[in-house]
Amino acid sequence: MMFCRTILILFLALGLGSTGIAQVGLVNTSNSPFAKMHTMGINDVQWTSGFWKERFDVCRDVMLPELWRTYTSDTICHAFRNFKVAAGLDTGRFRGPSFHDGDFYKTLEAAAAMFAATRDPKIGSMMDEAIRVISLAQRADGYVYTKNIIEQKKTGRSLTFDDVLGFEAYNFGHLMTAAAIHYRATGKRTLLDVAEKAANFLVEFYAGATPEQARNAICPSHYMGLTELYRTTLNKKYLDLVIHLMLIRGTVEGTDDNSDRVLFRNMKKVNGHAVRANYLFAGAADLFAETGDPALKAALDSLWSNVTNTKLYITGGCGALYDGVSVDGTSYKPDTVQKIHQSYGRDFQLPNLTAHNETCANIGNVLWNWRMFLLTGDAKYIDVLELSLYNSVLSGVGLKGKDYFYTNPLASSSAFPYHMRWEGGRQAYISKSNCCPPNAVRTIAEVQHYQYSLQGNAVFVNMYSGNRLSARLDNGDSIQLEQSTDYPWSGRVMIRFLNASSHAKINLRIPDWCKSFTVAVNGVKQGIKTGSNGFLQLQRAWEKNDKIILDLAMPVILIESNPLVEESRNQAAVKRGPLVYCLESSDIKTATVFNYAIAAGASFVAKDILIEQARLKALETNFLLVSTAPWKGQLYREVISEKIQRNARLIPYFAWANRGRTDMTVWLPLIR
Numbered sequence: 001m002m003f004c005r006t007i008l009i010l011f012l013a014l015g016l017g018s019t020g021i022a023q024v025g026l027v028n029t030s031n032s033p034f035a036k037m038h039t040m041g042i043n044d045v046q047w048t049s050g051f052w053k054e055r056f057d058v059c060r061d062v063m064l065p066e067l068w069r070t071y072t073s074d075t076i077c078h079a080f081r082n083f084k085v086a087a088g089l090d091t092g093r094f095r096g097p098s099f100h101d102g103d104f105y106k107t108l109e110a111a112a113a114m115f116a117a118t119r120d121p122k123i124g125s126m127m128d129e130a131i132r133v134i135s136l137a138q139r140a141d142g143y144v145y146t147k148n149i150i151e152q153k154k155t156g157r158s159l160t161f162d163d164v165l166g167f168e169a170y171n172f173g174h175l176m177t178a179a180a181i182h183y184r185a186t187g188k189r190t191l192l193d194v195a196e197k198a199a200n201f202l203v204e205f206y207a208g209a210t211p212e213q214a215r216n217a218i219c220p221s222h223y224m225g226l227t228e229l230y231r232t233t234l235n236k237k238y239l240d241l242v243i244h245l246m247l248i249r250g251t252v253e254g255t256d257d258n259s260d261r262v263l264f265r266n267m268k269k270v271n272g273h274a275v276r277a278n279y280l281f282a283g284a285a286d287l288f289a290e291t292g293d294p295a296l297k298a299a300l301d302s303l304w305s306n307v308t309n310t311k312l313y314i315t316g317g318c319g320a321l322y323d324g325v326s327v328d329g330t331s332y333k334p335d336t337v338q339k340i341h342q343s344y345g346r347d348f349q350l351p352n353l354t355a356h357n358e359t360c361a362n363i364g365n366v367l368w369n370w371r372m373f374l375l376t377g378d379a380k381y382i383d384v385l386e387l388s389l390y391n392s393v394l395s396g397v398g399l400k401g402k403d404y405f406y407t408n409p410l411a412s413s414s415a416f417p418y419h420m421r422w423e424g425g426r427q428a429y430i431s432k433s434n435c436c437p438p439n440a441v442r443t444i445a446e447v448q449h450y451q452y453s454l455q456g457n458a459v460f461v462n463m464y465s466g467n468r469l470s471a472r473l474d475n476g477d478s479i480q481l482e483q484s485t486d487y488p489w490s491g492r493v494m495i496r497f498l499n500a501s502s503h504a505k506i507n508l509r510i511p512d513w514c515k516s517f518t519v520a521v522n523g524v525k526q527g528i529k530t531g532s533n534g535f536l537q538l539q540r541a542w543e544k545n546d547k548i549i550l551d552l553a554m555p556v557i558l559i560e561s562n563p564l565v566e567e568s569r570n571q572a573a574v575k576r577g578p579l580v581y582c583l584e585s586s587d588i589k590t591a592t593v594f595n596y597a598i599a600a601g602a603s604f605v606a607k608d609i610l611i612e613q614a615r616l617k618a619l620e621t622n623f624l625l626v627s628t629a630p631w632k633g634q635l636y637r638e639v640i641s642e643k644i645q646r647n648a649r650l651i652p653y654f655a656w657a658n659r660g661r662t663d664m665t666v667w668l669p670l671i672r
Contacts, residue, residue: 024039024041024042024184025039025040025041025042025044025184025449026039026042026113026181026446026449027039027228027286027370027371027374028180028184028228028231028232029231029289029374031231032231032289032290032374033289033290033292034288034289034290034291034292034375035289035374035375036374036375036376036377036455037373037374037375037376037377037453037454037455037460038374038453038454038455038474039374039449039453039454040449040451040452040453040454040469040471041471042113042116042181042184042185042449043116043117044452044469044470044471045448045449045451045452045467045468045469046117046448046467046468047117047448047465047466047467048466048467048468048482048483048484049466049484050465050466050484050485050486050487051465051466051486051487051488051489052447052448052465052466052467053465053466053467054614054615055394055444055447056117056444056445056447056448058399058400058401059114059401059441059444059445060114060117060118060445061401062400062401062402063110063397063401063402063440063441063444063445064110064111064114064123064441064445066401066402066428067107067110067437067438067441068107068111068126070428070429070434070437071103071104071107071438072130076429077096077100077429077434078094078095078096078100079096079100079101079103079104079107080104080130080133081095082094082095082096082100082101082146082147082150083101083104083130083133083134083137083146084133084137085146085150086137086146086149086150086153087133087134087136087137088136089133089136093150093154094146094147094150094151097167097433097435098147098166098167098168099167099170099171099219099435100146100147101144101145101146101147101167101171101174101175102167102170102171102173102174102175102221102435103174103434103435103438104130104438105171105174105175105177105178106174106178106435106438106439106441106442107438107441107442108127108130108131108178108182108191109174109177109178109181109182109442110438110441110442110445111123111126111127112127112178112181112182112185112186113181113185113442113445113446114445115127115185115186116181116184116185117445117448124186127182127186127191128190131182131190131191131194132190134191134194135190135193135194137149138194138197138198141201142197142198142199142200142201142202143160143198143201144171144172144175144194144197144198145168145171145172148160148168160205161205161209161213164212164215165218166218167218167219169202169217169218169220169221169222170218170219170220170221170222172198172199172202172222172225173220173221173222173223173224173225173226174221174225175191175194175195175198175225176195176198176199176222176225176226176228176229177221177224177225177228178191178195179191179192179194179195179196179229179232180192180195180225180228180229180231180232183232184232192232192233195225195229196229196233196235199226199229199238199241202222202226202241203237203238203241206241206244206245211248211251211252212252214245214248214249215249215252215254215258215260217245217249217258217260217280218258218276219273219275219276219279220276220279220280220283221279221283222245222283223242223245223246223279223280223282223283223284223286223287224279224282224283224286224367226238226239226241226242227239227242227283227286227287227289227290228286230242230290239287239290239291242283242286242287243287243291246264246283246284246287246296249263249264250262250263250264250266251263255272255326255338255340256271256272256326256338256340256343257272257273257276257326257338257339257340257341257343258272258273258276259272259273259276259277259280261326264280264284264296264299265293265295265296265298265299266299267299267302267303268299268302268303268306269302269303269306269347270303270306270307270311270344271326271340271343271344271345271346272326272340272343272344273319273340273341273342273343274318274319274342274343274344274356274357274358274361274364275319275342275358275360275361275364277343277344277364278318278361278364278365278367278368279364279367281300281303281304281364281368282364282367282368282370282371284296284299284300285300285368285371285372285374285375286371288300288375289371289374289375297375300372304368304372306347307344307365308384310347310348311344311345311347311348311349311350312365312384313350313355313357313392313410314410314559314561314573314575314580314666315357315387315388315391315392315395315408315410315580315653315666316362316365316384316387316388316389316390316391316392316393317355317357317361317362317388317391317392317408317410318344318357318358318361318362318364318365318388318392319342319343319344319356319357319358319361320343320344320345320349320350320351320355320356320357321340321341321342321343321344321345321349321351321354321356322341322342322354322356322407322420322421323339323340323341324339324340324341324343324345325337325338325339325340326338326339326340342356342358342361343356347564348562348564348565348566350561350565350567350568351567352409352410352411352567352568352665352666352667353409353410353411353412353413353416354409354420355407355408355409355410355411356407356409357392357407357408357409357410358406358407358408358436359392359393359395359396359404359405359406359407359408359436359439359440360435360436360439362388362392362393362396362408363388363393363439363440363443365384365385365388365392366385366388366389366393366443366450369381369382369384369385369388370385370450373385373453373462374453376533377453377455377460377533377535378533378534379462379509379510379511379512379533379534379535380512380534382450382462382463382509382534383511383512383513383534385450386463386511386578387578389443389447389450390488390578390579390652390654391578391579391580391652391653391654392408393440393443394444394654395408395653395654395656396408396436396440397437397440397441397444398426398612398657398658399611399612399613399614399655399658400612400613400658402428403425403426403427403428404426404427404428404430404436404437404440405426405436405657406430406432406433406436407420407421410582410665410666410667411594411664411665411666411667412657412662412663412664412665413592413594413663414661414663415592425657425660425661426657426658448465448467450462450463451463451465451467451469452469452471454471454473454474456473456474456475457473457474457475457477457503457504457505458504458505458506458507458537459471459473459479459481459504459505459506459507460507460509460535461483461495461506461507461508461509462509463509464483464485464487464493464550465483465485465487466483466484466485466486467482467483468480468481468482468483468498469481469482469483470498473501473503473504475503477501477502477503477504478499478501479497479499479501479504480497480498480499481495481496481497481498482495482496482498483495483496484496487577488577488578488579489617490554491514491517491551491552491553491554491577492549492550492551492552493549493550493551493552494547494548494549494550495547495548495550496545496546496547496548497542497543497544497545497546497547498544499544500541500542500543500544501542502541502542504539504542505537505538505539506537506538506539506542506548507535507536507537507538508535508536508537508538508548508550509534509535510530510534510535510536510552511552511577511578512534513557513575513577513578514552514553514554515553516553517550517551517552517553518549518550518551519536519538519548519549519550519551520548520549521538521540521546521547521548521549522546522547523547523549526538552577554576554577555576556574556575556576556604556606556619557574557575557576558572558573558574558575558598558600558602558670559572559573559574559575560572560573560670561667567667568667570669570670571667571668571669571670572598572600572667572668572670573666573667573668574598574604574619574650574668576606576617576619579652579653579654580652580653580666581619581650581651581652581653581666582650582651582652582653582656582664582665582666583596583648583650583664583665583668584651584656584657584659584662584663584664585662585663585664586659586660586662587618587648587649587650587651588646588648589646590625590628590646591625591628591646592663593663593664593665594663594665595625595626595627595628596623596624596625596626596646596648596668596669597623597624597625597626597668597669597670597671598621598623598624598668598669598670598671599622599624599670599671600670600671600672602621602622603621604619604620604621605619605620605621606618606619606620607619607620607649609649609651611651611655611658611659612658612659614655614658616651616652616655617652618649618650618651619649619650620647620648620649620650621647621648621649621650622645622646622647623645623646623647623648623668624643624644624645624646624671625642625644625645625646626642626669627639627640627642628642628644653666
């Protein structure tokens with residue numbers, strides 16, 4: 001009996017159900033002492049209808065199968081073949097970028113998340129075979145990085161973390177995250193065993209590594225990965241390693257580009273590579289959830305304020321610059337500037353045509369804000385998460401689910417005088433750097449896990465979508481909810497109780513864009529105000545079939561930027577609910593999108609449309625055409641007064657560039 005009780009306690013600690021399958025979500029904060037919120041189980045939320053069900057179906061039927069085909073191909077992408085060569089199952093050399101392993105792990109994570117939702121045995125078999133090959137590629141000491149393993153077999157040279165700009169740690173981190181999700185989805189330890197061996201290698205390696213070697217932290221997904229592995233296995237040495245790595249970060253000469261010019265706890269602003277920075281911030285938030293180190297939280301708060309108040313695009317995009325120079329030089333030579341790339345710029349530096357906004361950076365912003373919400377329970381982080389998710393993350397995937405963006409600018413012009421890397425149309429495989437497609441696919445496969453969270457016996461409804469929730473409160477009570485809504489096209493949300501729940505407190509997020517709302521329970525309006533955390537709370541003895549109706553006013557509004565953002569001064573962007581809209585050349589008949597100005601008092605008509613069979617809501621309004629005369633090689637000319645009105649429609653930003661190569665703009669000249 002004592003043995004059985006011990007096993008039961010271990011199952012509960014690891015978050016395992018009676019089947020042995022983990023009943024925790026993507027980020028398991030169930031036992032994190034400094035996280036206020038807990039995540040739902042990996043199977044607790046199922047899509048039923050509406051926007052995210054439609055996107056999920058495309059992910060299931062197109063995105064994931066196409067991505068898997070691409071990443072296991074020997075001709076398009078050599079990521080999986082590299083594992084086979086490293087395992088001795090094939091011959092040849094390493095092909096592709098050094099982060100190819102990590103991209104395959106992201107693909108594997110997407111498959112695991114999809115398996116959790118669908119229980120599709122075909123996906124299970126695909127993963128089993130991939131994991132078999134990965135385990136064979138792994139060295140006996142736990143090291144697994146196909147580029148170096150293949151090279152070592154050819155030359156006999158043992159190369160390990162020899163390149164400070166290498167992606168070994170990045171690859172290890174995505175392995176650990178994928179392993180945790182795979183274990184929670186399947187109950188199998190196959191990939192988790194590989195990840196633990198890899199983590200044990202890191203523990204031993206870093207015990208004797210110099211700070212210079214430990215600086216190998218490009219896109220430091222291993223902070224998130226190691227912490228999640230600790231939460232999954234309860235092996236504290238993985239958490240201790242993250243603490244060690246964070247403490248020595250910035251103790252040797254670093255750069256803004258890698259966000260290691262100073263100690264993390266001394267960072268106030270961010271100026272470097274946006275993916276690297278956002279992954280770092282998400283990892284630091286994970287670490288604070290376990291340690292409560294106040295210096296980490298202080299830095300995170302300062303950095304979040306810097307990004308959201310001076311560096312975040314209206315679409316939630318991150319990373320204004322393709323290339324630039326370090327704002328502050330290096331740590332030891334402050335008078336010397338260095339190159340930065342794909343990076344945050346200075347405060348209020350937000351160009352439109354040349355905006356970089358890598359899809360991976362925008363996903364990193366989602367990861368960071370989700371963890372900040374779990375720490376605090378403050379809806380402001382979900383506001384940013386939702387903004388990025390609906391706009392600058394979804395824009396990274398074509399509506400058909402077959403092609404992708406690496407960058408997500410806020411304007412595009414065929415008349416632009418020079419070419420940008422990764423500019424223009426979508427691509428099925430981005431040959432220079434295909435890291436964004438697997439990141440986008442895993443994110444869309446996992447969106448359901450952001451919908452709810454728990455705090456004691458309180459259920460927090462973070463986002464609105466057609467879904468069904470079946471979960472357990474901290475007191476053991478079961479709660480089953482069904483949410484029906486056409487959000488984001490409509491602000492009306494109905495939540496129905498599928499069982500009685502006498503103790504549940506239901507907390508509804510009121511988005512920051514919503515200035516007016518009503519809430520009713522079984523037809524009776526409730527006079528409840530939003531709390532300081534951005535949620536309103538409903539508490540009663542809930543009966544089966546009780547209904548909550550939330551109506552969020554969702555008018556079309558015009559947004560202007562701080563005048564210090566010179567690229568959008570005296571312009572306006574159109575927003576409705578969480579969606580940012582844009583004007584695309586496919587929807588106008590005369591002039592260019594840059595000739596269309598909008599009046600401050602413009603009225604809009606919402607119209608249901610289809611683009612590539614995706615259901616959308618467009619906005620029609622009257623514009624005033626300005627400066628339509630052609631420019632004939634001039635730099636300046638006298639102002640031409642014109643008063644030509646044209647009716648045109650705007651579409652959601654995420655849906656642009658699905659009708660071929662087009663011009664597009666989010667910001668429009670404003671007529672007050």
